Structure formats: structure tokens, C-alpha cells
Amino acid sequence: MKKPYIALVTLLLFSVYTASTLFLAEQSLLAFGLGLMSRPDTAQVVIDLYLLACMACVWMYRDARSKGRSLTSLLPYFLITAIFVSVGPLLYIVVNGFGHQPSLTGTHD
Numbered sequence: 373m374k375k376p377y378i379a380l381v382t383l384l385l386f387s388v389y390t391a392s393t394l395f396l397a398e399q400s401l402l403a404f405g406l407g408l409m410s411r412p413d414t415a416q417v418v419i420d421l422y423l424l425a426c427m428a429c430v431w432m433y434r435d436a437r438s439k440g441r442s443l444t445s446l447l448p449y450f451l452i453t454a455i456f457v458s459v460g461p462l463l464y465i466v467v468n469g470f471g472h473q474p475s476l477t478g479t480h481d
Contacts, residue, residue: 374469376465376466379465382462383462390456390459421457422457424457425460428458429449429450429460432461446464
């Protein structure tokens with residue numbers, strides 16, 4: 373399996389951009405979100421993003437279950453996804469991609 377270098381670079385760049393934006397913003401993240409939801413055109417974009425976030429959470433859940441992991445191991449990713457949308461799935465891809473142990477193809481006695 374190839375290592376997720378593109379996801380790592382994307383995660384790092386977007387996280388730095390998000391942190392700098394939050395640091396420089398003159399309003400809280402909650403106030404910003406409420407402002408977006410106050411108009412139909414921007415609300416449509418927010419709703420679209422959260423639909424994608426829900427689909428990403430379903431994908432993370434199915435992927436984790438197929439690897440024998442518990443739901444509790446996904447809770448940090450779900451929480452990050454709920455707040456920062458794309459950062460949660462990107463982090464999941466990076467952590468699981470770099471932490472992946474190659475499976476043995478043969479058995480040794």
C-alpha cells in the first residue's frame with residue numbers, strides 16, 4: 373500500500389491555513405457558522421459540506437470495522453470532522469496510511 377503523502381501535505385497545509393484564519397478572525401467559529409447559515413446561498417454550501425462529512429464518517433466507520441477496530445477509536449475523528457469537516461477524514465487517512473502494517477503473504481512455521 374502506498375503511503376498517503378498527498379493527504380499528509382493537504383492536511384498540513386489546510387490545517388495551517390485554518391489555524392491562521394481562526395487566529396486572525398474577528399469572530400468565533402460558531403458566530404461564523406451561524407452567519408453562513410443565515411443566508412440560503414451560503415447555507416446550501418454548509419449543508420453540502422456536512423452531507424459530505426457524514427458520508428466520510430460512514431466511510432471511516434466501515435473502514436475501521438473492516439479492520440476490526442472499535443467505534444470508540446473513531447470518536448476523535450468524528451469530533452474533528454464535526455468541527456473542521458475535511459480535517460477529520462484527512463487525519464484518518466494519514467494516521468491509518470502511515471500506521472498501516474504490511475500483511476504477511478506467507479506463513480512461516
